[in-house]
Amino acid sequence: MALTRTQQSEEGSVGDGLPDLGDSIDALTFEQILEMDDDEDEREFSKSIVFGFFDQAEETFVKMDKALEDRDLPELSSLGHFLKGSSATLGLTKVKESxxxxxxxxxxxxxxxxxxxxxxxxxxxxxxxxLVVVKEQYAEVEKVLKKFYATPAASGISLDTNVRRRTPLATLKLTHEQWASLTTMLLIALASGLDLRFPV
Incomplete structure (x- = not known):
């Protein structure tokens, strides 16, 4: 069961063992993503979604810089719409609003x-x-989420390497349209209360 905002404030965390995500990440939305994980220790499903978002966000920022240089307002609007949807799926409120x-x-x-x-x-x-502000907001949530998914030092494997080796979704190079479709499906699933966890 999702925690209320009052419970989050009182306990200083979201769920068991989850850190305070700050005001840049909506805890209730992110917790819904985590509930899709079959294994709470590995968290392969949510990890693949988050790191797939990192790849897409960084590519989108490059495209935004180019569109800004080209004074291409329609392209900037399209890219803003795309990143708004994918960031909303993860509860990245400040990034979404920007x-x-x-x-x-x-x-x-x-x-x-x-x-x-x-x-x-x-x-x-x-x-x-x-664009300057949203890149700073993105860097902030990236730091928080990478810390959350940090690989134990004993593994001897860097975070990015570990994620890409073990989580198929993180290795996919999705187009904006494909990522938008995935985002839409996740939003519908979350709103409908569907269980998207995969059987072992």
Missing amino acids: CEKIQHYGQQKDEAGTTDEPDEDLCLSRIEEI
Whole structure:
């Protein structure tokens, strides 16, 4: 059963043995991802989702930098929308909110997406500022999650090597469309309370 926010605050952690994830990660959403793991020690399923997200996020930031250089607002909006969805799946609230602003400015609207903003230069300037912030937010959650999934030193295997060797999803190079589809399926599954854990 998921913990309430009051329980999280009182206990300083989410569930048994889970650290305080701070205010950059929604604990309840992330706990739902963890509940899909068949083995709480290995956590192969959630680990593959998280590290797959890391790969996709870093590739998306490179594409955003290029689109910003090219002054390509539609592409920036599309990339913001994509990263918004995948970060929301993991409960990365700050990253999600910043990406949503990029999506809106890419559509030449204000950050809330409610009012048209005809000044293209202003939209590009706002996106440039937000992109700096969202990269910092991403670095923060990446640090927290990599620490959570840290490989014991005794294994002699680096974190990335261990994850890629043992978790098939983390080795896949998904397109934006494929990752968006996976994100959508996960969101539907979480909302429906489906058990996606794989049998041993």
